[in-house]
Amino acid sequence: MFIDEAKIRVKAGDGGNGCMAFRREKFVPRGGPSGGDGGKGGDIVMESSERHNTLVHFRFNPEHTAERGRHGEGSNRTGREGGDVVLKVPVGTIVYDDETGEKAFEFTQADQRFVIARGGRGGRGNARFATSVHQAPREHEAGRPGEEHTYRLELKLLADVGLVGYPNVGKSTLISRISSARPKIADYPFTTLEPNLGVVAVGDARDEISFVVADIPGLIEGAHTGAGLGTQFLRHIERTRLLVHLVDVSDASGRDDVTKDVEVILGELASFGAHLEDKPMIMVASKIDVVNKDKLAALKKYAKKKKLKLYEISAVTGKGIEELKYAIADEVQKLREREADGAVQERKSG
Ligand SMILES: Nc1nc2c(ncn2[C@@H]2O[C@H](COP(=O)(O)OP(=O)(O)OP(=O)(O)O)[C@@H](O)[C@H]2O)c(=O)[nH]1
Numbered sequence: 001m002f003i004d005e006a007k008i009r010v011k012a013g014d015g016g017n018g019c020m021a022f023r024r025e026k027f028v029p030r031g032g033p034s035g036g037d038g039g040k041g042g043d044i045v046m047e048s049s050e051r052h053n054t055l056v057h058f059r060f061n062p063e064h065t066a067e068r069g070r071h072g073e074g075s076n077r078t079g080r081e082g083g084d085v086v087l088k089v090p091v092g093t094i095v096y097d098d099e100t101g102e103k104a105f106e107f108t109q110a111d112q113r114f115v116i117a118r119g120g121r122g123g124r125g126n127a128r129f130a131t132s133v134h135q136a137p138r139e140h141e142a143g144r145p146g147e148e149h150t151y152r153l154e155l156k157l158l159a160d161v162g163l164v165g166y167p168n169v170g171k172s173t174l175i176s177r178i179s180s181a182r183p184k185i186a187d188y189p190f191t192t193l194e195p196n197l198g199v200v201a202v203g204d205a206r207d208e209i210s211f212v213v214a215d216i217p218g219l220i221e222g223a224h225t226g227a228g229l230g231t232q233f234l235r236h237i238e239r240t241r242l243l244v245h246l247v248d249v250s251d252a253s254g255r256d257d258v259t260k261d262v263e264v265i266l267g268e269l270a271s272f273g274a275h276l277e278d279k280p281m282i283m284v285a286s287k288i289d290v291v292n293k294d295k296l297a298a299l300k301k302y303a304k305k306k307k308l309k310l311y312e313i314s315a316v317t318g319k320g321i322e323e324l325k326y327a328i329a330d331e332v333q334k335l336r337e338r339e340a341d342g343a344v345q346e347r348k349s350g
């Protein structure tokens with residue numbers, strides 16, 4: 001099981017202090033108490049979102065503090081409340097108290113909210129202490145401190161994107177270019193024996209999209225009957241949203257008919273029996289630095305006929321990699337939104 005983890009430290013806002021004041025008005029010689037209460041400190045709230053799929057954003061940004069409440073003022077003015085801080089996490093995130101190790105919360109669906117650190121209450125102003133026998137109280141309270149906690153977040157990673165194709169086409173090289181995964185890469189088939197997951201983040205901190213890519217072993221003709229490494233590993237991409245299908249268009253691939261290559265892979269996917277062949281797919285012509293023009297032309301023609309998007313990359317020179325990364329992010333985002341809409345529709349009709 002692949003697990004993403006992050007540790008965060010949070011500090012909710014302190015409450016504002018209560019105020020001590022007395023009314024001073026022209027015709028009221030001895031004004032009563034008028035100190036207002038302090039405002040409550042901001043909470044730190046965690047909220048599950050469809051937009052995030054990993055915890056990478058916390059690794060760069062592990063500390064969060066909410067605003068304090070303002071102090072109370074004279075004329076019974078209550079201090080303004082501190083603003084809340086909302087931290088977005090993917091569905092599936094489990095929150096553990098880092099000190100006790102106990103589970104504090106688990107996000108099982110989108111748009112759940114959990115307050116992970118409560119803001120301090122504002123202190124009472126002296127106006128609150130007035131009684132019939134105690135008409136000029138000087139008591140007033142300080143605001144209470146906001147809660148401070150350290151949490152460990154854990155998320156079981158499910159891949160959004162599966163890399164498929166023949167052995168040796170450059171799947172592991174691609175994942176190593178776009179994520180921090182460092183799988184073994186070598187110039188022979190079946191270098192990859194176990195799936196590798198890589199986390200890819202695209203965009204800046206405010207508008208970041210992250211997704212998980214699974215690099216799996218290569219498929220060959222007859223894989224569903226056990227040829228090569230078989231197809232059992234395809235279960236790792238059963239729940240992905242998108243497949244990225246790499247086709248080696250260099251001379252060195254040892255195969256001449258790229259159209260047949262693609263059909264063989266689609267056939268093996270279909271034989272697996274989980275409708276993998278029906279998943280949205282992006283085609284990629286790989287090793288474009290050593291391209292065989294005829295193979296590329298044939299693949300372009302095929303992709304056009306099947307209305308599949310085709311990107312050309314070289315994982316060695318880096319050509320086309322950024323473009324492909326953004327295209328995958330876009331597609332993943334679109335598919336996630338469609339799923340979220342679908343879930344809302346279901347809830348409405350159900
Ligand atoms: N010239 C060139 N070589 C590449 C490119 N991408 C990968 N290679 C080489 O192709 C070989 C296979 O790359 P891998 O990334 O291991 O291929 P794979 O698809 O993961 O292979 P399996 O794990 O065996 O299925 C390695 O020698 C890479 O250096 C590329 O864009 N251009």
Ligand SMILES: [Mg+2]
Nearest residue numbers: 171172191192
């Ligand atoms: Mg590999």
